[in-house]
Amino acid sequence: MKLEDRLVTLQKQNPKLAVLDALRRLRAASVAEQEVNSLPFARKNGRHANFLAELELESWYPALAAKFCGAVAAAGIENDALREIRKNKSLVLELGRAITQNSVGTLDSTAKNFKIDRALLLFVFETPLIPAFKEIALKNKNALPKEGKCPVCGRPLSLGVYKDRKRYLLCKLCGARYHVDLFWCPKCGNRDAGKLGFIFLEDEPEFRIDYCFLCNTYIKAADEDIIGAVDDPLLFDIATLDLDALAREKKLNLPGE
Numbered sequence: 001m002k003l004e005d006r007l008v009t010l011q012k013q014n015p016k017l018a019v020l021d022a023l024r025r026l027r028a029a030s031v032a033e034q035e036v037n038s039l040p041f042a043r044k045n046g047r048h049a050n051f052l053a054e055l056e057l058e059s060w061y062p063a064l065a066a067k068f069c070g071a072v073a074a075a076g077i078e079n080d081a082l083r084e085i086r087k088n089k090s091l092v093l094e095l096g097r098a099i100t101q102n103s104v105g106t107l108d109s110t111a112k113n114f115k116i117d118r119a120l121l122l123f124v125f126e127t128p129l130i131p132a133f134k135e136i137a138l139k140n141k142n143a144l145p146k147e148g149k150c151p152v153c154g155r156p157l158s159l160g161v162y163k164d165r166k167r168y169l170l171c172k173l174c175g176a177r178y179h180v181d182l183f184w185c186p187k188c189g190n191r192d193a194g195k196l197g198f199i200f201l202e203d204e205p206e207f208r209i210d211y212c213f214l215c216n217t218y219i220k221a222a223d224e225d226i227i228g229a230v231d232d233p234l235l236f237d238i239a240t241l242d243l244d245a246l247a248r249e250k251k252l253n254l255p256g257e
């Protein structure tokens with residue numbers, strides 16, 4: 001089944017998914033609208049380690065972040081907290097810096113102080129950074145994931161696809177794609193095929209859970225030869241939330257947990 005069709009089916013069972021899908025659409029629109037070439041990092045060459053330091057967030061990030069906050073609030077998803085946060089430009093910049101540096105303290109304290117869901121806070125403030133991360137991913141195609149994390153943006157890699165008998169991990173945030181071994185746990189590095197498990201959905205074997213017996217980590221995987229190219233990892237993630245529920249029943253955890 002195609003991801004879009006799966007999402008429609010899942011949404012009938014779980015109306016809360018409509019909010020996640022609305023956020024996904026807002027993000028896609030915001031990312032499509034950004035003119036990457038006008039931003040300072042787009043003109044630079046070199047390794048991604050330098051790019052992160054040279055993003056020059058202060059010159060562009062607060063305005064884009066405030067704009068996206070406004071779009072989310074206008075959609076009625078969160079109003080008061082985001083309205084307060086977007087007024088505070090130095091806090092907005094601090095959030096952007098915290099996200100590029102993967103430091104959790106600022107996010108945790110802001111979520112607490114403004115009584116906003118931490119996942120929503122992260123979602124809103126990481127969105128303006130996506131074109132920058134995508135640019136970095138393009139310039140660092142040969143980077144390899146380390147300890148289950150995306151080497152570009154640092155997010156745990158929790159999605160996989162199979163295509164032409166090859167396996168790739170997808171980054172949910174920056175969209176980077178990494179060719180990895182068929183038998184390999186992204187969390188602990190286990191390569192013993194006897195200690196790696198697969199749970200296929202009975203009616204839809206094109207969707208599965210890949211998991212590791214050693215560290216109990218799972219990722220969700222899809223067969224691109226059947227469902228077509230997964231262009232939007234976030235759609236993949238939301239349209240397969242039933243697989244997460246299944247994995248939780250088996251006491252499995254995502255990388256990064």
Ligand SMILES: [Zn+2]
Pocket residue numbers: 133150151152153154155171172173174175176
């Ligand atoms: Zn990434």
Ligand SMILES: [Zn+2]
Pocket residue numbers: 185186187188189190212213214215216217
């Ligand atoms: Zn493992």
